[in-house]
Amino acid sequence: MKSRRKMAHRHRWRAAVLAKILMLFTLASGQISRAESPHDIVAFLSVQGFEKFSASDPMLEESNIHSTADFLYTYNSDRFRFLGEFIWSDSEAEMERLQAAWVIDDQTLLWFGRFHSISNYWTTEFHHGQYLQTSISRPGLEEWEDASGPAPSHVTGALFQHDFVLENQSALNFAFAAGIAPKFEGQQLVAFDVFDPASGHDLAVTGRLTYRPEVLSMNQIGLTISHNDIAVDSDSNPALSDLNSIRQATLGFFTNWHWDKWRVLSNWMYFDIDMQYGSGTVNDRFLLGYVQAEYEASEDWTIFGRTELGDDEDDSTYLSLLPAVVAHRHMLGVRWDFADRHGLTFEIADTSQQADSPQHDSFKEARIQWSAVFR
Amino acid sequence: MRRVGSQVLLVLAMMLSMTASWADDAVVLVCANDGPIADISSLEVRKTYLGISVRIAGIPVRPVRQRDDDRLNLIFLQSVMAMSQKSYERRLLSMMLKYGTPRPAEVDDREEMIDTLERNPYAVGYMWKSDAESDPRVRTIKVLWQKL
Numbered sequence A: 001m002k003s004r005r006k007m008a009h010r011h012r013w014r015a016a017v018l019a020k021i022l023m024l025f026t027l028a029s030g031q032i033s034r035a036e037s038p039h040d041i042v043a044f045l046s047v048q049g050f051e052k053f054s055a056s057d058p059m060l061e062e063s064n065i066h067s068t069a070d071f072l073y074t075y076n077s078d079r080f081r082f083l084g085e086f087i088w089s090d091s092e093a094e095m096e097r098l099q100a101a102w103v104i105d106d107q108t109l110l111w112f113g114r115f116h117s118i119s120n121y122w123t124t125e126f127h128h129g130q131y132l133q134t135s136i137s138r139p140g141l142e143e144w145e146d147a148s149g150p151a152p153s154h155v156t157g158a159l160f161q162h163d164f165v166l167e168n169q170s171a172l173n174f175a176f177a178a179g180i181a182p183k184f185e186g187q188q189l190v191a192f193d194v195f196d197p198a199s200g201h202d203l204a205v206t207g208r209l210t211y212r213p214e215v216l217s218m219n220q221i222g223l224t225i226s227h228n229d230i231a232v233d234s235d236s237n238p239a240l241s242d243l244n245s246i247r248q249a250t251l252g253f254f255t256n257w258h259w260d261k262w263r264v265l266s267n268w269m270y271f272d273i274d275m276q277y278g279s280g281t282v283n284d285r286f287l288l289g290y291v292q293a294e295y296e297a298s299e300d301w302t303i304f305g306r307t308e309l310g311d312d313e314d315d316s317t318y319l320s321l322l323p324a325v326v327a328h329r330h331m332l333g334v335r336w337d338f339a340d341r342h343g344l345t346f347e348i349a350d351t352s353q354q355a356d357s358p359q360h361d362s363f364k365e366a367r368i369q370w371s372a373v374f375r
Numbered sequence B: 001m002r003r004v005g006s007q008v009l010l011v012l013a014m015m016l017s018m019t020a021s022w023a024d025d026a027v028v029l030v031c032a033n034d035g036p037i038a039d040i041s042s043l044e045v046r047k048t049y050l051g052i053s054v055r056i057a058g059i060p061v062r063p064v065r066q067r068d069d070d071r072l073n074l075i076f077l078q079s080v081m082a083m084s085q086k087s088y089e090r091r092l093l094s095m096m097l098k099y100g101t102p103r104p105a106e107v108d109d110r111e112e113m114i115d116t117l118e119r120n121p122y123a124v125g126y127m128w129k130s131d132a133e134s135d136p137r138v139r140t141i142k143v144l145w146q147k148l
Helices: A002-029 A121-126 B002-024 B042-049 B070-081 B085-099 B110-119 B129-133
Strands: A039-053 A062-076 A080-089 A093-105 A108-116 A154-165 A171-180 A183-185 A188-190 A203-212 A220-231 A243-259 A262-277 A280-296 A301-311 A326-338 A342-353 A361-374 B026-032 B062-066 B105-107 B123-128 B138-146
Touching: A039 B085, A062 B085, A121 A243, A121 A262, A121 B085, A154 A203, A183 A220, B026 B070, B026 B110, B026 B129, B042 B062, B042 B070, B062 B070, B062 B110, B070 B085, B070 B123, B070 B138, B105 B110, B110 B123, B123 B129, B123 B138, B129 B138
Parallel strands: B062 B105, B062 B123
Antiparallel strands: A039 A062, A039 A361, A062 A080, A080 A093, A093 A108, A108 A154, A154 A171, A171 A203, A183 A188, A203 A220, A220 A243, A243 A262, A262 A280, A280 A301, A301 A326, A326 A342, A342 A361, B026 B123, B026 B138
16 A cells, blocks of 8 residues: 555656656747647746734644746647646645547537536636636635545546527536546545556546626626545544545535626535445535625725635534634735736635634634736 | 928928828738638627637637737727726636637737738738738738727
8 A cells, every 4th residue: 555655656756847847848948939839838826925823722823935836738729629737836746637628619628637626616717826816815615625625626537518609699608527536535635646546536426507698708607516425545534434435415506797896706515415434324414605705996906805604514524524624714805916917915814714623723814925927 | 480491390290190190090800811701790809819719611710919019909908809908818818727728829010910810811810900001911801990
């Protein structure tokens, strides 16, 4: 078991180093002309300063600086599309997405590979492009697996997407995905690793329906549904010792709407979870969601705030296995866009994370971030 | 007398420069002179510049942008796309990030734009009307914007 992990780790690092060299070479060489090349590459860079203070448990207080480079590469031809997203930060180097599509027609794509789960709205709207999201933090509901996200973020398999453009120029987008789900290890979900295919993962099936009242507009509302069979590594955490598997079903509603200078982003997800212990099944149901409002005070300044709430999440058995998951957060922030494609953002939040009791751990957060995109 | 003469010359020079500026105050959509695109609707222009596929005779239209003229780009984005530069750039990046959608080709100047159009019969670009009229290698498909 250990040697398999070591080998997978070695493979992962080789792939990561190779990808870094290729991407740095591509960026440095400047050989890709946007005029006629089917290749395209952009880099999202960010540096974030973070301070956690006034914590209910002083041990939780911390401050750090975190830098991230996210490289996106695409290749397009008439019938084929390729997309790779590689993240390189001071804590990880990982191929986040690696997917190839058969372009069936202009409205229909069939992707194969590793992609972000379509049941997580924020995740599929911003991916790792920190510059494109107004806020610095992500909602707890939509955190990545390795940051105690409660739902799978990465699925490896097939993804079908189809756009129906109606006569009145409104649009319906239908997406369906099936693939390999993350598994539960330690105190988090762990995405499937293609370099360790025997690592024991089960199936994830997700669907999404999106309505846009105007095909050219970004305004949209939609529904998501998912069923995830999550395998459990019972040896990785004493709290998992009697837990055999987790069946997670979700139903979500999201919106992203602009009115003049205002924008509202919201996603609410209802979880119905069966936790299959050796001694029997525990059913766990709860709701998590958030509303983020943004006001564009001028071309360069945006004021924003987000509240993250839930229902029945305080007593959730499943969430108690994810002690770092953010259960509640009330956040305010301001962003300044400058020099074409740079952003400077400040955020302050009153936050509580799940911990392993209904009391939660509470603390304040302050973040400051520079983000940019290079293309 | 000499002073009056120089003033008249100055006024004439100003009028000439204004005439040139007025002639520039129209933006047109162009393709290669021998290109097959005869007509394209305003909605299709917006779609193709947002990365949404538009086909003519079954062939995808290739949009091209010119980087070196800020005023031309500003008028195109405000009057045709109804977006700010920031919103437009974000939209293209967002489509690329989400779906791998190709962004419009970008060229450095008008000469490179014309070369690109000549190489791709289904490519379209936008430029000042006066520039389009003075170059036989391109053909105007439609007027996108005109100063009233």
